[in-house]
Structures are given as structure tokens and as C-alpha cells.
Amino acid sequence: MSTSVDALGGSPLANDTLLRALRREPVEHTPVWLMRQAGRYLPEYNATRARAGSFLALARNPELCAEVTLQPLARFPLDAAILFSDILTVPDAMGLGLSFAQGEGPRFAHPLRDEASVRALAAPDLEDLRYVFDAVACIKRALAGRVPLIGFAGSPFTLACYMIEGGGSDDFGRVRRMAYARADLLARIVDINTQAVTAYLDAQVAAGADALMLFDTWGGLLTRSAYERFSLEPMRAILRALRPGRDGRSVPTIVFTKGGGGWLDALASSGASGIGLDWTVDIAQARARFGAVVALQGNLDPLVLTTDPATVVREAGAIVRAAGPGPGHIFNLGHGIVPAADPENVAALVETVHNVSREIHSASRVARLT
Numbered sequence: 001m002s003t004s005v006d007a008l009g010g011s012p013l014a015n016d017t018l019l020r021a022l023r024r025e026p027v028e029h030t031p032v033w034l035m036r037q038a039g040r041y042l043p044e045y046n047a048t049r050a051r052a053g054s055f056l057a058l059a060r061n062p063e064l065c066a067e068v069t070l071q072p073l074a075r076f077p078l079d080a081a082i083l084f085s086d087i088l089t090v091p092d093a094m095g096l097g098l099s100f101a102q103g104e105g106p107r108f109a110h111p112l113r114d115e116a117s118v119r120a121l122a123a124p125d126l127e128d129l130r131y132v133f134d135a136v137a138c139i140k141r142a143l144a145g146r147v148p149l150i151g152f153a154g155s156p157f158t159l160a161c162y163m164i165e166g167g168g169s170d171d172f173g174r175v176r177r178m179a180y181a182r183a184d185l186l187a188r189i190v191d192i193n194t195q196a197v198t199a200y201l202d203a204q205v206a207a208g209a210d211a212l213m214l215f216d217t218w219g220g221l222l223t224r225s226a227y228e229r230f231s232l233e234p235m236r237a238i239l240r241a242l243r244p245g246r247d248g249r250s251v252p253t254i255v256f257t258k259g260g261g262g263w264l265d266a267l268a269s270s271g272a273s274g275i276g277l278d279w280t281v282d283i284a285q286a287r288a289r290f291g292a293v294v295a296l297q298g299n300l301d302p303l304v305l306t307t308d309p310a311t312v313v314r315e316a317g318a319i320v321r322a323a324g325p326g327p328g329h330i331f332n333l334g335h336g337i338v339p340a341a342d343p344e345n346v347a348a349l350v351e352t353v354h355n356v357s358r359e360i361h362s363a364s365r366v367a368r369l370t
């Protein structure tokens with residue numbers, strides 16, 4: 001098995017298929033990891049969360065973050081770990097006052113509801129996010145070079161959605177109205193988030209993250225021109241500004257705009273190594289059009305994991321075959337795993353991706369040699 005030097009410049013990774021796939025280099029099998037792979041579908045996650053007292057107490061405890069990050073890897077031979085944290089740590093550190101009501105979702109005590117609060121907004125002191133960087137370092141030690149660790153942040157626009165609305169929303173109406181009526185204010189929020197996210201991601205890499213992902217969960221709500229201005233351009237600015245990793249190479253990056261399937265042309269030129277696809281995208285077509293330019297990640301409907309192993313094997317196999325033998329596919333869900341997912345189905349998924357892709361990759365190697 002080939003090895004690569006990890007971001008801390010020393011210990012080799014036993015399994016670096018994710019990093020190779022993101023660089024569109026050949027792999028023996030398609031790497032697979034799942035958005036929200038450490039989460040409520042796992043009884044051991046619920047137990048640790050209960051011990052911590054709340055989701056936020058868990059996210060602020062580096063040792064417990066390491067414990068839950070490794071839980072899915074103990075069950076399934078996944079090809080990557082993802083930092084256990086949340087995208088809303090950054091606006092929390094800007095003083096917006098994050099809480100999670102039981103069974104409800106995030107709430108900010110001080111959302112950006114008037115011009116004065118937007119004027120007063122500033123990028124956070126990274127010291128207030130030290131618990132996240134400590135978690136990265138703690139997870140790196142616990143992983144001991146088994147697989148790469150993915151760090152992440154919310155996109156500047158998706159963070160702005162929660163900062164303006166003050167929580168989740170079906171349509172983020174306040175934000176969309178602001179994009180038309182007070183574009184200057186939205187531009188200011190997104191600018192400050194861009195500075196904040198760049199520094200936050202650089203610090204995750206300095207602490208040991210091997211790859212980075214930007215979650216643009218709500219960019220798909222915008223018109224194409226507003227998407228370019230308020231979501232894509234800020235993500236481009238972050239990707240341009242990121243410092244190299246400790247090995248001197250650029251850090252592999254993934255950008256995921258949910259609902260961005262119609263804008264893959266723009267996303268392909270974002271500067272990211274890979275683009276996340278939601279389940280509405282035809283991955284064979286996306287690979288044919290953009291596979292020579294960027295890696296593609298995805299894109300099983302998360303609800304398939306609430307069915308049965310035979311259905312999972314069929315649907316996951318179809319995606320691996322549709323993605324084909326060329327380099328640059330990372331298997332994932334089209335959005336985060338849901339609490340109702342059955343761990344037995346996750347096991348079937350990971351096994352199917354590895355087995356089917358190994359066959360496809362070795363058949364294409366033989367074809368190239370003959």
C-alpha cells in the first residue's frame with residue numbers, strides 16, 4: 001500500500017486513498033466516508049452525548065470529540081475521519097450566542113436583524129475557537145495515521161443564513177430578501193465570514209487536518225447571479241488564500257453546494273480539488289463533463305440507509321458503476337446521514353463500495369496493460 005506524509009510532516013498515513021482520489025491519482029478502491037458519520041444513528045454516539053450533557057458540551061470537549069469521531073471508524077472500514085464539531089462554532093465565537101434546544105436545532109440569541117448589528121460584526125478571536133483546534137490535534141493523535149482527517153467550515157453564505165435568520169428555516173426568506181434589498185449588508189456579512197473561515201481552516205490544518213471541506217448547505221436557494229456573488233466567489237477567495245499544508249503541498253479541498261447541480265460548471269472552476277454532489281445529480285454525466293477537471297464526491301440519497309441491505313447494495317453499486325473507473329471519485333451520501341439510518345445498512349454500503357470499486361479499478365488496470 002502506498003503511503004503519504006500527513007499534514008504534520010512525519011507520520012505516514014496507512015490509508016491515503018481519500019487524498020489520492022481528491023488529487024485524481026489512481027486508487028485500488030473508491031474511498032468512502034459519510035457526511036455526519038458520527039451522529040445519532042449510532043447508539044454509542046448517543047451515550048457519549050448523554051455523558052457530555054448536551055451537543056455543545058460534547059463539541060467543546062476535545063477528548064470526547066475524539067471519542068465520537070472514532071466511533072464510526074471502529075464499526076466500519078471508512079477511508080476518512082471528519083472532525084466532530086459544527087459549522088456554527090464560528091458565528092458563536094463572533095458573539096451571536098449559539099444554543100441547541102432539545103430536538104429543535106440551532107438558535108442564535110443575537111441574530112443580525114438590523115444595520116447596527118451588521119456594522120458591529122467582526123471576525124472572531126481564534127483563541128475563542130481553540131477548543132476546535134485542540135479537538136483536531138486530539139483526533140489526529142487518536143487516529144495514529146490510520147486514515148486522513150477532514151477539517152471543515154460552513155461557507156460564508158451558509159453561515160450568514162443562520163446568522164441572519166437566527167436559526168434554521170424552510171426558505172431563509174430574510175436572507176433572500178436582503179440579497180435583493182440590502183445587498184451591501186449581505187456582502188459585508190459574507191466578507192467578514194470569508195476572513196473568519198480562512199483563518200479558521202488554516203488553523204485546523206496547522207493542528208493536523210489533512211483535507212478540508214466547505215459546507216454550502218443553502219447556496220442552492222439563490223439565483224445564479226446571487227449564488228456567484230454571495231456564495232461561490234467568497235468560497236473561491238477562501239480556497240485561493242488557504243496556506244499550504246505542513247508538507248508544503250496544497251491541502252486537498254471539497255466544496256459542497258446542496259442544490260448546486262445546475263451550476264457544476266461554475267463549481268468546477270472554484271479552485272476546489274473536489275465537488276460534493278447531492279443525490280439529484282446524474283453522477284455519470286457529471287463525471288463525463290467535469291471528471292477531467294475536478295474530483296467528484298457523492299451521491300447516494302441518505303434515505304437509502306433507512307431501507308434494507310439488499311437495496312443499499314443495489315443503489316450503492318449503481319453509483320460506483322455510474323462513476324466509472326477513472327480516478328477522482330469519492331463515495332459519500334448526497335447530504336448528511338439521518339438519525340433513522342440503520343448501522344447494518346452502513347456496513348453493507350461500505351463493503352459494497354469497496355468490493356465493486358476494486359473490481360472496476362482492477363478490470364480497467366488490466367485493460368490498460370493489454
Ligand code: CP3
Nearest residue numbers: 035036037038039055082083084085086087105215217336
Ligand atoms: O460529519 C460529521 O460527522 C462531522 C460533524 C458535523 C456536525 N455538523 C455535527 C452535528 C458537521 C460536518 C456538521 C455541519 C453542519 N452543521 C452543517 C452543514 C452540513 C449539513 O448538514 O448541511 C449545518 C447546516 C449545521 C448546523 C446544524 N447543526 C444543524 C442545522 C443542526 C441540527 C440538525 C439536526 O440534525 O438535528 C446541527 C446539530 C448537529 N451537528 C448534530 C450533529 C451530530 C446533531 C446534534 C445532536 O447530537 O443532538
